[in-house]
Amino acid sequence: MGHEALPATKSHPADDRGPITSKRQRRPSGQPPPLPRELGASGRFWIGSLLALLAFTILLLVTTVGASIDRQESVFLRWIAEGRTGWLNRAMLTVNGLGSTAVTRTLRLGTIIALIGFRRWRHLVVLVISLLLVAWLTGKIGQFFIRPRPFGVRIIGGWDGSSLPSRPVAELSVALIGIMYTLLPRGGLRSAAKFIAAVLLGALAAAELYLGLNHPADIVFALVLGIGIPLVAFRLFVPNAVFPVHYGKGRAAHLDVRGARGEAIRQAVHDQLGMTVLDVKPVGLAGSGGSTPLRLTVVGDPDHHLFAKLYAKTHLRADRSYKLGRTILYGTLEDEKSYNSVRRLVQYEDYMMLVMHDFGIPCAKTYGFVEITPEREYLLVNEFFEGGTEITEAEVDDALIDDALATIRRMWDLGVAHRDVKPANIMVRDGKIMLIDLAFGEIRPSPWRQAVDLANMMLVLALRTDPDRVYQRALRFFAPEEIAEAFAATRRVTMPSQSRTMLKRHRKEGRDILARFRELAPKHPPIAIQRWSVQRIGLTLIVLLGMLLALLLVIDNLRTGAL
């Protein structure tokens, strides 16, 4: 969706039957998007294997094919057992130790502790769920499908429970896959680990067959469960393209724009906006947690920069969690609702930019947004403020204060609100302010929210100057009662965290800016914003219950050895 006028196109008279040409290219139906959601060949293979396993299980349930398989497997195992020798028995018993609870549990807990240490929470959650799911499935299949250990051969070594599926193989598989996909960066190291894992699993499988502990089918079942489930889970829920495993700096919310995603961005901007991207560079990552901000260099005369924000499903989830946390802590703010899709979020911000721009509010011009992966990733492209600086680094004089306050006044009069007025969202260029990040903007906001916008703007200006001066300038645009209302509506929850942190620093130095504003303004009773509701109480109880259940689940699984 682009807003810039289309490049020169052919006219479209009634007698012209030729195609209208454009630099923009429509993606034909059925063609993959710039960055297709890829499970990879191995992901597809393991999904196929899991489905085949399910089909085979149903076959075993409804037919008597199992008896025939039993006999064939016994013949094979007897053939192996006839070749047993003393030294090989000892060697195989040692190899069989790879599947012991001590080894697999050490690997599992070691990985979990490492992930906690690296604060890789998403990987941790997927790993723990995979471990529990594999343990549960292995247990349930073993419970329902009680299968004796191999007949016709002397069993050497310890065993526990049904032969199907092989629990040691399943446990070692899930532990090794967990290490590979949560701790090892993609590339040479992970490839080497895959080879080592294959060798270890092959050795354990061989030992189990040699010792007569399991049938071949038990091992195949265990491998499919132990590899397939975690691998598919990691590919689906923490894909490397979105959540790469790396050991450098960088916030989790920011996506890696190198490699396939970088190429996809170039292709998407070219095809959907008709612009040729020369370079994609992350900028201002420190001030943004809700998206991945980028600077695009595009071909032009001369080449120029565009600002772009990459939104992904992960940002949407972060937004939901943030709002859930706020609802529990403070109650539902009257105008805070979560978005239900990334597309909606980007569409909304794009629309707000168009509206604000049309209203004459100083903000970046939007060029529209492009689809990277349908319903998962979108890139919002807009004007880049060449030569612009954040207000914290700009010179703030009376003219700039007036400009900022006049902007708020205009927004009041037009019936719009920014809702996230903080230093990082106020840029200054040529002595004028420009508002950025309109994702939270609103048309026809509540009077309370408009009042909060004013208070937040005055606080930002006072951080760079002093409250008395800002108050005096504000009286040129607002009545004293309106300013009083603004500060009566201001609470900790209404102030962006960046402003809060800076105010705290000033307070420590003996300058309480907020208190000073309240002294200057006429007295106004505080405006209540925190609301107790059935929803808030219910949510709090659900979250507490969920945490308690999760804790009990972990304790129980630690006790039973599933973790």
Place this chain on the structure above:
Amino acid sequence: MARLALAVMAASLLSGCARLQDSAVPLCPGPDRNSASLFLMAQAVPSAAYVPCVSEFPAGWTFGGQRIRNAHSEFWMDSDRAGSRAVTVVLTRDCDTSRAVVVPQEAGEPPMKRFEEPNALPPTLSGNRYYVFPGGCITYRFSFAPGATFAQAVEASQALTFVSRALGVTVLAREGQLLCGRGVRCPG
């Protein structure tokens, strides 16, 4: 047609699930009974001449669960009056009967020594019963909830019985398989 196929599939699956449920319960051999867990118990203690099994569950008694591993297997039964895990049946190679007293066998029981080791009388009845036989020992551990009586112990005892390894060997031989252990030597 599709609905019919779906119904047939669902019915097949449900009947299959029922069969699977049975496979976990160590029911004594009989028509339409799955003996998988009995074979697994026999493999757990290859020297044992007998394996414990449940002939029928008396009213109010249900299968609780089982754990079968090499050298040790056990299953337990729950009762609506005697509580959960009211009786645990354990099969091991041998057992300590030093604190128990020998009691005469009941009619119809296989040739084996029976010992009783009462620990507590009602209202919280608990105690052990041992059946010692060549190559193995079966222990019944009674641990009743308060309020249960000897009647429940009698019910449980009547539900439990034994199946000989020799029978298992014969059944498997018909399927072309060997049950290794007592009396049957296997390769390796």
